[in-house]
Amino acid sequence: MNTVNEQVVLKWPESLYSEFERKPGEEKRATHYCPGCSHGVIHKLIAEAMDDFGIRDRTIFVSPVGCSVFGYYYFDCGNFQAAHGRAPAVATGAKRSRPDSIVISYQGDGDLAAIGTNNILHAANRGENITVFFVNNAIYGMTGGQMAPTTLEGQKTSTSPTGRDTSLTGKPLHMSELLATLDAPVYIERVAITDAKHILAARKAVRKALQTQIDRKGFTFVEILSTCPVGWKMDPQEAKGWLEENMMKVFPLGVFKDQVKETEPLPVPVTPIPAEEVPEILFKGMSAFERTGEPDWGDVPERYREPKIKVAGFGGQGILFLGALLSNVALRKNFHVTWLPAYGPESRGGTANCNVVISTRPVAAPLITEPEVVMAFNGPSMDRFEPLVEPGGVLMYNSSLVSQEPVRDDIENVAVPATGLAVELGDGKVANLIMLGAYLSHTGMFTEEDVNEALNAVIKYKEMLELDRKAVARGFQYIRESQ
Amino acid sequence: MSSTPDTKDPVIVGPDVIIDPEMCKGCNLCTYVCPTGVLLISESLNHLGFHPAEYTGEGCTGCGVCFYACPEPGAITVYKPPRKPKKQKEEV
Numbered sequence: 167m168n169t170v171n172e173q174v175v176l177k178w179p180e181s182l183y184s185e186f187e188r189k190p191g192e193e194k195r196a197t198h199y200c201p202g203c204s205h206g207v208i209h210k211l212i213a214e215a216m217d218d219f220g221i222r223d224r225t226i227f228v229s230p231v232g233c234s235v236f237g238y239y240y241f242d243c244g245n246f247q248a249a250h251g252r253a254p255a256v257a258t259g260a261k262r263s264r265p266d267s268i269v270i271s272y273q274g275d276g277d278l279a280a281i282g283t284n285n286i287l288h289a290a291n292r293g294e295n296i297t298v299f300f301v302n303n304a305i306y307g308m309t310g311g312q313m314a315p316t317t318l319e320g321q322k323t324s325t326s327p328t329g330r331d332t333s334l335t336g337k338p339l340h341m342s343e344l345l346a347t348l349d350a351p352v353y354i355e356r357v358a359i360t361d362a363k364h365i366l367a368a369r370k371a372v373r374k375a376l377q378t379q380i381d382r383k384g385f386t387f388v389e390i391l392s393t394c395p396v397g398w399k400m401d402p403q404e405a406k407g408w409l410e411e412n413m414m415k416v417f418p419l420g421v422f423k424d425q426v427k428e429t430e431p432l433p434v435p436v437t438p439i440p441a442e443e444v445p446e447i448l449f450k451g452m453s454a455f456e457r458t459g460e461p462d463w464g465d466v467p468e469r470y471r472e473p474k475i476k477v478a479g480f481g482g483q484g485i486l487f488l489g490a491l492l493s494n495v496a497l498r499k500n501f502h503v504t505w506l507p508a509y510g511p512e513s514r515g516g517t518a519n520c521n522v523v524i525s526t527r528p529v530a531a532p533l534i535t536e537p538e539v540v541m542a543f544n545g546p547s548m549d550r551f552e553p554l555v556e557p558g559g560v561l562m563y564n565s566s567l568v569s570q571e572p573v574r575d576d577i578e579n580v581a582v583p584a585t586g587l588a589v590e591l592g593d594g595k596v597a598n599l600i601m602l603g604a605y606l607s608h609t610g611m612f613t614e615e616d617v618n619e620a621l622n623a624v625i626k627y628k629e630m631l632e633l634d635r636k637a638v639a640r641g642f643q644y645i646r647e648s649q
Numbered sequence: 650m651s652s653t654p655d656t657k658d659p660v661i662v663g664p665d666v667i668i669d670p671e672m673c674k675g676c677n678l679c680t681y682v683c684p685t686g687v688l689l690i691s692e693s694l695n696h697l698g699f700h701p702a703e704y705t706g707e708g709c710t711g712c713g714v715c716f717y718a719c720p721e722p723g724a725i726t727v728y729k730p731p732r733k734p735k736k737q738k739e740e741v
Binding site for chain 1: 675
């Protein structure tokens with residue numbers, strides 16, 4: 167709102183871009199919303215408040231999944247687009263890392279009340295100092311008018327063609343009432359976008375919620391009953407009537423919680439940890455290494471240089487550790503390295519694998535689909551990854567556990583009875599280090615001393631060091647003897 | 650903001666409403682909320698393919714309700730009646 171010579175002008179808010187450059191297509195001045203959609207009205211109310219409160223430069227707008235996924239087309243402020251239902255979590259992160267910012271989570275009912283129910287509950291329960299605008303139109307608009315948790319009893323949608331049957335799908339979820347049972351939220355109101363009176367009441371609620379956040383008083387939530395004329399298969403005017411006659415009965419308007427006045431402003435949050443202190447915290451106690459020169463492959467044969475390595479086996483065989491240790495050795499020799507473990511339930515006993523790339527140049531792609539080296543620790547890994555080895559590559563396999571012979575003849579096949587040798591040393595667990603020794607010995611890539619140096623730095627349990635060193639040495643020795 | 654009116658333009662004095670027909674999607678919400686009934690839907694089509702709202706040219710009180718009812722950011726601009734300098738509290 168602008169005042170020029172006492173002339174108040176209601177016009178395009180400055181907090182919305184004057185042209186929607188991010189919006190594809192020719193039309194850069196009209197929104198992507200359908201005619202009569204409430205989103206545009208709500209955008210306008212929020213943007214106007216951002217203008218009036220002078221908060222545009224410190225506002226972070228978190229868009230959901232749904233029709234308003236493109237919030238960043240319109241809002242001229244900081245923007246995130248969150249995964250489905252996760253906007254409150256993203257907003258939490260944004261607010262905590264930038265306590266001075268004004269963070270808005272803008273979500274629909276399919277997003278907030280279905281897939282994101284847990285996110286909103288916990289953000290509200292933590293009393294995050296953010297504002298959530300919950301646009302409830304009782305339907306999944308963007309995906310084609312499916313039933314939502316907020317769909318009314320008997321309401322026809324594309325997935326409830328004969329009307330919502332509450333005996334099968336439950337009753338409409340009342341998010342405002344639900345959140346109002348929590349202690350932490352300070353302001354919860356339900357408003358509607360229909361006629362002048364209701365729109366202006368919505369405007370007031372939007373402003374109150376944002377002002378409360380500016381005053382650092384805590385979590386605010388405004389549920390906005392909205393029309394989806396296209397999804398409801400009505401013209402905008404009919405939709406407005408339907409909202410008033412049906413939705414407002416199920417979702418009564420009103421203030422469900424208001425403790426704004428009696429709430430003291432939250433303490434100014436502690437400054438987040440400065441970025442430069444993070445490594446100290448994360449890597450405390452680990453000996454740091456700095457690049458001491460340029461990486462150099464030296465005498466390593468051309469075919470073994472710049473390897474893309476896949477290590478695979480059972481969870482518990484030290485697959486990920488082998489990759490991490492090898493990465494560490496290479497780092498210490500000034501190479502660029504990535505180590506990408508495949509995490510999952512396999513780390514508790516299924517199959518596990520990791521990707522290691524070692525290069526003289528920065529690594530662009532840590533994921534390996536065509537490995538040049540595969541270390542297979544068990545049969546299933548051999549089955550899965552032998553076919554993927556690049557022609558001319560190396561297949562190292564744990565012949566103690568892999569019963570089948572390799573079928574490829576266009577690659578180097580190296581059998582190492584790693585588990586057997588490890589048991590001979592006293593502990594089958596060090597099969598991974600034997601395999602590492604064997605690989606480095608076979609390729610001439612790094613020396614035993616290089617590995618020992620890295621081991622000193624990364625091994626947490628120093629009582630294991632002796633056995634680990636022996637295992638690496640055994641791997642080197644095995645290859646030397648078999649050549 | 651090339652096609653919306655310049656708010657500093659001294660020629661426009663409220664109450665007045667300016668509708669940019671090229672940004673209107675013809676949803677009709679403004680015509681329904683207008684308390685004086687001075688907005689209607691045009692017979693002509695705009696470049697988006699909608700019949701845009703238009704102002705009859707007389708009778709706008711500058712209440713601003715159509716501005717808030719309109720889902721498009723730039724389709725409607727409302728010039729409220731000029732206020733006496735003493736009044737600071739804004740009313741919609």
